[in-house]
Amino acid sequence: MSFGGATSAAGASPDAGTVRLQLSFAGPRIETMIAIYLGLLFLVPGTLLDLIGYDYSAIEGSPIVKIHVATYFLTAVFGFFVASYPKKYDLLRYYLAMKLGTIYFFCTAVFAVVNIVFGGRSGFGMFFDTDFHLVLCCMLLPFIAPDGMDRLERFLHWFFAINACMGVFELATGINIFPLMTFSPDGMQVPEPRATALLSHPLHAATVTCAYIVALLAGGGRLLRTNLRVPMVALQIAGLLAFGGRTALLLTLAIVGIAVLWQLLRFTAGRRVSRTTVIAAVAVVPVGIALIAALASLGAFDSFLERFSEDGGSAHSRVLMVPLLLSFGWADFLWGASTEYARAQVYSHGLEWGVENPFIQISVYQGVVIATLVISGFCCMLYDTYKRLEPAAIFPILVYMMLCNSFGSFSQRFINFAIFIVMVTTLFRRRDSSRLYVT
Numbered sequence: 001m002s003f004g005g006a007t008s009a010a011g012a013s014p015d016a017g018t019v020r021l022q023l024s025f026a027g028p029r030i031e032t033m034i035a036i037y038l039g040l041l042f043l044v045p046g047t048l049l050d051l052i053g054y055d056y057s058a059i060e061g062s063p064i065v066k067i068h069v070a071t072y073f074l075t076a077v078f079g080f081f082v083a084s085y086p087k088k089y090d091l092l093r094y095y096l097a098m099k100l101g102t103i104y105f106f107c108t109a110v111f112a113v114v115n116i117v118f119g120g121r122s123g124f125g126m127f128f129d130t131d132f133h134l135v136l137c138c139m140l141l142p143f144i145a146p147d148g149m150d151r152l153e154r155f156l157h158w159f160f161a162i163n164a165c166m167g168v169f170e171l172a173t174g175i176n177i178f179p180l181m182t183f184s185p186d187g188m189q190v191p192e193p194r195a196t197a198l199l200s201h202p203l204h205a206a207t208v209t210c211a212y213i214v215a216l217l218a219g220g221g222r223l224l225r226t227n228l229r230v231p232m233v234a235l236q237i238a239g240l241l242a243f244g245g246r247t248a249l250l251l252t253l254a255i256v257g258i259a260v261l262w263q264l265l266r267f268t269a270g271r272r273v274s275r276t277t278v279i280a281a282v283a284v285v286p287v288g289i290a291l292i293a294a295l296a297s298l299g300a301f302d303s304f305l306e307r308f309s310e311d312g313g314s315a316h317s318r319v320l321m322v323p324l325l326l327s328f329g330w331a332d333f334l335w336g337a338s339t340e341y342a343r344a345q346v347y348s349h350g351l352e353w354g355v356e357n358p359f360i361q362i363s364v365y366q367g368v369v370i371a372t373l374v375i376s377g378f379c380c381m382l383y384d385t386y387k388r389l390e391p392a393a394i395f396p397i398l399v400y401m402m403l404c405n406s407f408g409s410f411s412q413r414f415i416n417f418a419i420f421i422v423m424v425t426t427l428f429r430r431r432d433s434s435r436l437y438v439t
């Protein structure tokens with residue numbers, strides 16, 4: 001089944017099994033509500049909720065405040081959207097044809113939360129902010145009109161510029177605008193020294209920022225002027241330094257180096273290269289060296305370099321993850337152990353700071369069967385998203401997935417994945433799509 005254009009009979013189509021539907025975009029009221037939701041998603045980090053007393057990140061407290069306000073609002077928006085949509089049957093057919101992987105992901109998430117509830121295991125809050133939120137976001141995004149997507153893209157470029165500037169400010173001054181409190185293995189609250197800016201956690205901020213850089217290098221975000229791309233990439237790299245994500249920074253530098261080398265090869269092969277690109281390539285080395293030397297003399301990189309020598313055991317934990325998983329009996333291995341026993345095993349293997357891989361972490365607390373179902377559903381949801389985008393969207397998607405596998409990521413409450421989905425959907429929307437109907 002394909003969609004777009006005007007309604008036509010199946011027999012009139014070259015393929016008798018093809019049915020074309022006229023699916024209108026969301027109406028003005030829904031668009032306004034979606035804009036409010038996106039504002040909550042991007043501009044109200046969990047650290048801000050903690051600051052105003054919402055207790056979003058605290059271990060104790062009411063389960064109601066463990067769900068982000070954007071998730072609550074998105075649920076209301078989606079319900080109102082479905083109730084007010086004029087062609088509900090066509091909407092259902094569209095979802096079954098184009099969002100089947102997302103529906104499968106939702107079913108696996110529901111199965112996982114049932115296993116959590118009946119087994120008395122941990123991870124209940126993850127369902128709402130990570131899984132349920134992501135499903136509803138993917139269902140709504142195709143119905144934003146092209147003009148709305150243009151406005152959203154401009155907002156995203158401003159957001160990432162401001163976010164990187166906030167990160168650099170926090171690194172330079174040592175003052176976190178929205179301070180993050182983490183919990184040490186003994187249960188004590190520990191202030192996070194790294195910058196978080198508007199993305200709640202340093203690793204989340206570094207992961208999303210790296211994906212944004214790769215998106216720009218891959219040609220995404222066509223509304224950003226060409227002469228602003230190099231400065232924007234440089235600003236985001238400075239933000240990565242502030243966030244302190246080692247894997248994200250090293251991967252970004254490697255990708256930027258490959259991109260520069262590719263442009264040099266094109267230039268030496270006689271291909272046309274813009275004057276701005278040539279000037280930037282010539283200036284970036286001496287200017288970059290001078291800037292790095294100046295910042296290093298001021299001690300700006302001291303805290304970042306300490307992460308390579310003293311990381312709280314995070315690098316060592318990656319070596320211990322597989323022996324931890326293999327230490328469980330078959331029943332616990334497949335369906336998850338009790339929370340108390342799983343935590344005891346984690347601590348006995350020296351992983352009290354956390355398991356640095358989402359699949360392993362879900363497997364430890366909920367079992368390999370649940371982890372396999374959730375991750376497979378997650379990949380199907382990603383494919384649903386990708387098939388509506390430009391082919392180059394595969395680059396930030398792969399980079400983001402690589403980084404997500406280097407820490408807990410979507411095995412915890414993780415609304416930043418919705419931020420990534422919004423970003424990649426906006427920056428790589430297809431140029432040949434209809435501006436009149438959903439395609």
